Structures are given as structure tokens and as C-alpha cells.
Amino acid sequence: MNDRHRLPLEPIATPDRLLLGPGPSNAHPTVLAALARTPIGHLDPIYIELMGEVQELLRYAWQTDNRLTIPMSGTGSAAMEATLANTIEPGDKVLVAVKGYFGLRLVDMAQRYRAEVVTIERPWGEAFSLEELEAAMALHKPKILALVHAETSTGVCQPMEGIGDLCRQHDCLLLLDTVTSLGAVPVHLDAWGVDLAYSCSQKGLSCPPGLGPFTMGPRAEAKLAARSGKVPNWYLDVSLLNQYWGSNRVYHHTAPVNMNFGMREALRLLAEEGLEHAWARHRSNAERLWSGLERLGLELLVPQPLRLPTLTTVRIPEGVDGKAFSLHLLNRHGIEVGGGLGALAGSVWRIGLMGYNSRAENVDLLLNLLETELPAFQSGRTAVAVAAA
Amino acid sequence: MNDRHRLPLEPIATPDRLLLGPGPSNAHPTVLAALARTPIGHLDPIYIELMGEVQELLRYAWQTDNRLTIPMSGTGSAAMEATLANTIEPGDKVLVAVKGYFGLRLVDMAQRYRAEVVTIERPWGEAFSLEELEAAMALHKPKILALVHAETSTGVCQPMEGIGDLCRQHDCLLLLDTVTSLGAVPVHLDAWGVDLAYSCSQKGLSCPPGLGPFTMGPRAEAKLAARSGKVPNWYLDVSLLNQYWGSNRVYHHTAPVNMNFGMREALRLLAEEGLEHAWARHRSNAERLWSGLERLGLELLVPQPLRLPTLTTVRIPEGVDGKAFSLHLLNRHGIEVGGGLGALAGSVWRIGLMGYNSRAENVDLLLNLLETELPAFQSGRTAVAVAAA
Numbered sequence: 001m002n003d004r005h006r007l008p009l010e011p012i013a014t015p016d017r018l019l020l021g022p023g024p025s026n027a028h029p030t031v032l033a034a035l036a037r038t039p040i041g042h043l044d045p046i047y048i049e050l051m052g053e054v055q056e057l058l059r060y061a062w063q064t065d066n067r068l069t070i071p072m073s074g075t076g077s078a079a080m081e082a083t084l085a086n087t088i089e090p091g092d093k094v095l096v097a098v099k100g101y102f103g104l105r106l107v108d109m110a111q112r113y114r115a116e117v118v119t120i121e122r123p124w125g126e127a128f129s130l131e132e133l134e135a136a137m138a139l140h141k142p143k144i145l146a147l148v149h150a151e152t153s154t155g156v157c158q159p160m161e162g163i164g165d166l167c168r169q170h171d172c173l174l175l176l177d178t179v180t181s182l183g184a185v186p187v188h189l190d191a192w193g194v195d196l197a198y199s200c201s202q203k204g205l206s207c208p209p210g211l212g213p214f215t216m217g218p219r220a221e222a223k224l225a226a227r228s229g230k231v232p233n234w235y236l237d238v239s240l241l242n243q244y245w246g247s248n249r250v251y252h253h254t255a256p257v258n259m260n261f262g263m264r265e266a267l268r269l270l271a272e273e274g275l276e277h278a279w280a281r282h283r284s285n286a287e288r289l290w291s292g293l294e295r296l297g298l299e300l301l302v303p304q305p306l307r308l309p310t311l312t313t314v315r316i317p318e319g320v321d322g323k324a325f326s327l328h329l330l331n332r333h334g335i336e337v338g339g340g341l342g343a344l345a346g347s348v349w350r351i352g353l354m355g356y357n358s359r360a361e362n363v364d365l366l367l368n369l370l371e372t373e374l375p376a377f378q379s380g381r382t383a384v385a386v387a388a389a
Numbered sequence: 390m391n392d393r394h395r396l397p398l399e400p401i402a403t404p405d406r407l408l409l410g411p412g413p414s415n416a417h418p419t420v421l422a423a424l425a426r427t428p429i430g431h432l433d434p435i436y437i438e439l440m441g442e443v444q445e446l447l448r449y450a451w452q453t454d455n456r457l458t459i460p461m462s463g464t465g466s467a468a469m470e471a472t473l474a475n476t477i478e479p480g481d482k483v484l485v486a487v488k489g490y491f492g493l494r495l496v497d498m499a500q501r502y503r504a505e506v507v508t509i510e511r512p513w514g515e516a517f518s519l520e521e522l523e524a525a526m527a528l529h530k531p532k533i534l535a536l537v538h539a540e541t542s543t544g545v546c547q548p549m550e551g552i553g554d555l556c557r558q559h560d561c562l563l564l565l566d567t568v569t570s571l572g573a574v575p576v577h578l579d580a581w582g583v584d585l586a587y588s589c590s591q592k593g594l595s596c597p598p599g600l601g602p603f604t605m606g607p608r609a610e611a612k613l614a615a616r617s618g619k620v621p622n623w624y625l626d627v628s629l630l631n632q633y634w635g636s637n638r639v640y641h642h643t644a645p646v647n648m649n650f651g652m653r654e655a656l657r658l659l660a661e662e663g664l665e666h667a668w669a670r671h672r673s674n675a676e677r678l679w680s681g682l683e684r685l686g687l688e689l690l691v692p693q694p695l696r697l698p699t700l701t702t703v704r705i706p707e708g709v710d711g712k713a714f715s716l717h718l719l720n721r722h723g724i725e726v727g728g729g730l731g732a733l734a735g736s737v738w739r740i741g742l743m744g745y746n747s748r749a750e751n752v753d754l755l756l757n758l759l760e761t762e763l764p765a766f767q768s769g770r771t772a773v774a775v776a777a778a
Contacts, residue, residue, distance in 0.1 A: 005449035009657045036425035060394035074463040077642035109623045210645030234498045253466035256599030268398045
């Protein structure tokens with residue numbers, strides 16, 4: 001026997017953090033309780049009933065009637081890949097509107113499915129105008145336009161007015177990333193004419209990470225049905241998954257039943273609160289944060305009309321070691337805020353107020369720490385502060 | 390607002406089942422408690438330490454020194470697909486030894502990655518001899534031999550003697566499905582010369598479904614490194630995942646942190662018990678089940694030397710409505726046993742004794758129910774028994 005890797009470990013003892021970064025966010029306590037229930041079989045009639053409830057409440061959260069609305073058995077990135085894997089055939093032209101990190105990820109993924117990918121770009125922190133999208137559609141005539149609604153890397157919320165109509169005029173599918181908007185920021189999939197969307201469990205839905213909500217409308221279903229070959233990804237193949245989630249209940253993979261217990265509870269809480277109320281709560285707590293940050297003299301990356309209520313990007317002030325301050329918040333106060341990603345690495349903090357964590361007391365707690373403890377991290381004083389921590 | 394899908398639900402109230410089917414199996418209570426801990430960030434130093442612990446204990450469970458040993462953020466099927474997606478290049482010849490449902494799944498998946506797939510087959514319920522594998526290797530000269538160690542659809546355990554040497558002689562990678570053996574049935578990956586393996590969380594490891602342990606040895610790593618193009622699956626791309634699990638800690642996707650809390654606890658319990666003890670426990674409880682079933686006059690599908698201690702296939706006796714009896718066990722006693730899959734649909738029950746559930750009292754409980762309640766389900770009496778239930 002090889003006992004070299006037989007670590008003698010103590011029982012798990014992770015700390016209770018307050019997660020005010022780009023996600024995961026804290027889960028609601030009753031969601032955590034649901035996760036810890038005894039598993040049941042993935043073909044148990046009681047589980048099958050629960051699957052239907054999860055589907056129905058995801059439709060509510062997204063404001064869609066799409067039949068094919070399911071949580072993928074992976075994180076948001078798996079659901080993202082599912083939208084592309086099922087609908088791209090080799091050589092299809094895909095237009096990706098890139099205004100941050102997750103736009104770049106869509107490009108990488110689409111290329112792996114052998115799409116001919118073309119891009120338009122805006123600087124990180126900005127959004128696209130309808131005119132820009134219109135010009136690119138007319139030029140490239142893509143089969144799919146992929147767009148990020150809530151760009152988690154920048155905190156920008158893309159205005160959606162007119163984009164669905166534009167895609168219909170060009171007989172093009174509209175694919176939308178709603179990872180950081182679902183359940184927290186107004187999303188009206190059907191009214192917007194969105195054909196494919198995905199999200200995650202760990203942000204607006206107040207559930208731990210591990211499931212990737214996915215939805216596909218009739219136009220996207222038709223493209224899937226007309227494929228000449230199999231979907232080049234077995235695990236995410238919606239034509240197979242539909243045999244399990246549809247009335248046939250044909251075994252595909254063993255569902256992550258406990259994560260779905262949590263998802264069902266998270267969606268139940270959202271339906272109980274009501275979408276309009278959840279959206280208004282996120283908006284009002286974000287505004288409380290924004291005005292507090294500005295009062296402290298901190299600068300926000302994104303102009304007010306484009307700001308995402310779930311994620312705020314704050315410029316790290318001149319002379320401050322942003323990483324040292326966020327480590328201080330984590331280690332001294334158990335609070336996580338995020339750093340910048342990609343083009344914004346080192347220049348911003350990302351503050352999330354998502355789902356269960358979107359509460360006035362969390363805003364006030366963080367503003368108070370910024371007011372009282374950030375000054376010690378100004379240039380020249382950083383070393384002392386870190387040593388003291 | 391569209392409130393058509395706003396289901397008013399009661400809080401979740403799933404029953405406590407005893408899961409004696411092909412999986413999921415019951416999770417250990419402390420694993421469920423770990424699942425319900427407050428999430429922490431996927432780049433939190435405490436989470437990064439936990440990742441290392443999970444990797445190390447997976448190496449112990451598999452008896453391997455493989456550096457690239459990680460839980461995939463999906464179920465066992467995702468880890469299965471990862472072994473193929475990362476190592477197949479279009480046109481590569483892959484030999485799949487098919488002796489049940491999961492061999493067929495390997496064929497389907499490998500074809501999607503544009504392998505030239507060839508198969509050898511044995512009837513469901515049998516295993517391959519080394520001579521058969523040797524002849525097929527000499528004939529086809531594949532780059533990968535894919536084999537199921539523990540075939541969950543039949544209950545057969547494939548003898549592994551000599552197969553690793555054979556693959557090395559032919560400069561071929563050996564890919565092994567250990568979904569129903571890891572943690573419960575002797576597995577010695579390195580001693581057997583296995584290059585790629587995958588498993589699941591919900592069987593021998595006593596954790597709910599949702600993670601797919603994956604491991605890749607140096608020969609498989611070399612094939613991945615020599616690829617001419619990107620892995621055609623972003624989510625399962627080990628070259629990217631290695632940037633996160635390796636020392637660089639580059640963000641790939643938001644890890645399912647709570648599932649990994651559970652996995653860490655499950656593996657901790659396994660290391661505490663010790664592999665040899667866990668293997669012996671599964672063996673002894675399975676033997677108790679086998680002799681009890683035979684005492685009741687029930688016939689086992691698989692000859693004794695090939696039987697899997699984790700999963701026993703029992704022929705449904707002539708004249709018994711197998712589905713009605715398993716529904717009776719579920720609805721009346723809260724016990725799940727599985728039905729047959731594929732070629733064995735309708736002709737066998739599948740009884741699992743896995744991880745936390747491999748205990749003498751579970752064996753005795755089930756044997757007692759078979760003895761006292763199965764006779765009522767013999768031909769002609771079924772309708773009455775079902776009506777009474």
C-alpha cells in the first residue's frame with residue numbers, strides 16, 4: 001500500500017466569511033440546510049417532481065416561457081459552454097461583442113466548437129450602442145450574436161433595447177450571459193427576444209456555486225434539431241438532457257441532487273420575495289454603496305447609467321496597495337472583496353452585493369471599514385499596517 | 390411581469406431514503422454537515438489549502454502519485470468525458486472494450502471527439518480475458534484502450550492483471566472507469582499502469598453526486614502537451630484547469646466550493662478508516678448479501694469470481710413484476726434498489742452496498758424484506774399487493 005498521500009486531517013473548519021466579491025456570494029441559511037438533506041435517487045418520483053419545480057421557477061426568474069430551461073450539472077461556465085456547444089456547427093459565423101473578460105471567454109469557447117468567430121470590442125467599463133451592434137450585424141451577418149448582459153469583470157450592465165429585434169431582422173440567434181444579473185437585476189428574456197441564456201447559482205440566487213441555469217428558446221431549439229451531426233459535447237448535449245428533463249426520464253447522468261435541493265430552495269425564496277422586490281432591493285443597496293463610496297472620495301469605474309447593481313468596480317486610489325487592503329479585510333474582518341480581472345487587474349476592487357448579501361448592513365459595514373482602515377494603506381504606511389495585521 | 394411560472398412552494402421536504410441502488414448512495418452525516426458550511430471564495434487561501442488536501446487524498450484513494458489528480462466540477466460523466474476530450478486528437482484510434490452500458494457511453498463520447506473508435510464486446514455480465522484484449526490490441530494498434538473496471542450496469546469487476554503491461558508494449562494509453570470501485574474495491578492505479586481514470590463522488594466515497602474525480606498520469610500528460618490544437622472542450626480542458634489547481638492559481642471557473650467541502654470530509658473519513666479496511670468491509674457485506682440472496686433462491690447474474698462488492702445484479706424471478714416490487718420497497722419502506730439498464734432492462738435488480746451504506750444491518754434489512762414481501766409479488770398476486778400499497 002502507498003500511504004504517502006494518506007493525510008491525517010482534522011474535521012473541516014472553514015471560517016464564516018462575508019463574501020462581498022464577484023461571487024460566490026453567501027448562500028441563504030435555508031439553502032444551506034436544504035443542501036444537507038439526505039440524497040434521493042435521480043429517478044425517484046419525488047426528485048422528478050422537484051426537477052419540474054426548479055424548471056418552472058427558473059422560467060419565472062428569467063421571465064421566459066422556454067420549455068428547455070434547466071440547471072446544467074456544472075457551474076455557470078458549463079452552462080455558458082452549453083449554449084455554444086449545442087447551437088454552433090463547424091463554420092457557423094458567431095459575432096461576440098467583447099467588453100470584458102467574459103466576452104473573451106465566449107470567443108475562446110466558440111472557437112473550440114469550430115465557429116468562425118468575429119468580434120467587436122468596447123473598452124472595459126463601457127457598453128455597446130444599438131448602432132454599433134447594428135453595423136456589425138450588417139457587416140458580418142452572423143448566425144449567433146453573443147453578448148454579456150452583466151459583465152462581472154467590469155460592473156457594466158448592457159442596455160438591451162432593440163437588440164432582439166435586430167437579431168430577428170438578421171435571422172440570427174441572440175445569446176445572453178446573465179450570470180451576474182439573474183434574480184437581482186431586471187431580466188426579461190422573452191420580451192428582449194433572447195434565444196439562449198445561462199447563469200450561475202452563486203450570485204443573485206443565493207445558492208452555493210455548482211449549478212448553471214441554462215435556457216433555450218424555440219429558434220435555438222430549431223437550430224439544434226437541424227444539426228447534421230451530434231453535439232460535440234456529450235455532457236452538455238441538450239438533445240440528450242431533454243430526454244431526462246422531458247417526460248421520457250431517460251437516464252443521462254446522475255444528477256447532483258443535493259445541489260438541486262439547494263437550488264429549489266433558493267428559487268422558492270426568490271418567488272416568495274417576488275422578482276420586482278428583489279430587483280428593487282439590489283438597486284437600493286447598490287445606490288447606498290455608490291453614494292457612500294463617492295462620499296469617501298473613491299472613484300467608480302462605470303458611469304452611473306450603466307452600473308450593475310450587483311457588482312461595483314471601484315478604482316484603487318493612487319498609492320494604495322489594493323491587494324494588501326483586500327487581504328487585510330479578509331484576514332482581519334473575514335470580508336472578501338474581489339480584485340480586478342484581465343485588463344483591470346491591479347487597478348480596481350470589485351464589490352458584490354448579490355442575493356442574500358444585498359443588505360444595507362453589509363453596505364454600511366464595508367463603508368465604515370473603508371473609511372476607518374483604508375487610510376492606513378496609503379503609500380508609505382502600507383508596510384506598517386500589514387505588519388500590524 | 391409574467392407570474393405564470395411563479396410557483397408558490399412549501400419549504401423542501403424530501404424523505405430520508407435508504408439508497409441501495411446503483412447510486413447515488415447515502416452520504417455520511419458529517420459529509421452532509423460539511424456541505425452546509427458557509428461558502429468561501431474559490432481563491433481564498435483557506436480554500437486553496439483545502440484543494441491540496443482533496444488532491445492528496447484522491448491520490449491515496451486511487452493509489453497513484455499522479456500530479457494531475459483533481460475533482461472535476463461536474464458529475465462522474467463529466468470526468469469520464471474529460472479523460473477522452475483531453476487526450477483524443479481527431480483520427481486517433483481508440484479501442485473500447487464494451488461489456489455493458491458504460492462501455493457504450495465511452496464509444497459515444499469518443500466518437501464526438503472525432504476518434505476512430507473500434508470495439509470488442511463481451512456479453513453483459515462477463516469480463517474480458519487478457520488474451521482477448523491482447524488480440525484486439527495487436528489487430529487495431531490503438532492509441533487509447535478504454536475499459537470499465539467496475540461496470541455499474543452489470544456488476545462485473547474486470548480483472549486488471551497484465552493489461553497495463555500490454556498497453557505499454559503497444560505504446561497505448563490505458564483509460565479506466567473506476568466509478569463504482571473507487572474507495573470500495575481494490576484499485577491500484579499506478580501498479581496497474583493506468584494512465585487515465587475517473588470516478589464519481591456518490592458511491593464508494595459517501596458524498597452526494599456532483600463531483601467527478603479525475604486523474605492523468607505522465608504518459609497521458611505528454612499526449613495532452615503534444616496536441617496540435619486546443620482541447621475541444623473548454624470546461625474540461627486540463628491544461629487550463631491545471632493553471633488553477635497548480636501553483637499559478639489562475640481563475641478558470643468558480644469552483645463548486647460546498648461540494649468540495651463535502652468531498653474533503655468524505656476523503657478524510659476514508660483515510661481515517663484506511664483503504665484496506667474499507668475494501669474488506671465492502672467485500673464482507675457483499676458476501677453476506679450474496680449468500681443471503683442465494684439462500685432465498687434468488688439467482689445472481691455474475692459468477693462469483695467476477696462479482697463487484699459494490700453492486701450486485703439479481704435476476705428478477707420468473708413471474709415477478711420487478712418494477713412493482715421496487716416501487717413497493719420505495720413507497721412502503723423508503724428503500725431504493727435499481728432496475729436493469731440497457732440489455733438488462735426488466736430482467737435484473739441492481740443492489741448497491743456502497744460507502745456509508747455498506748453495513749451488515751442494511752444487508753439484513755433488505756434480505757428480510759425480500760424474504761417476507763417478495764412472495765406477494767409473484768405472478769397473479771401482484772395486482773393485489775400493489776393495490777394494498
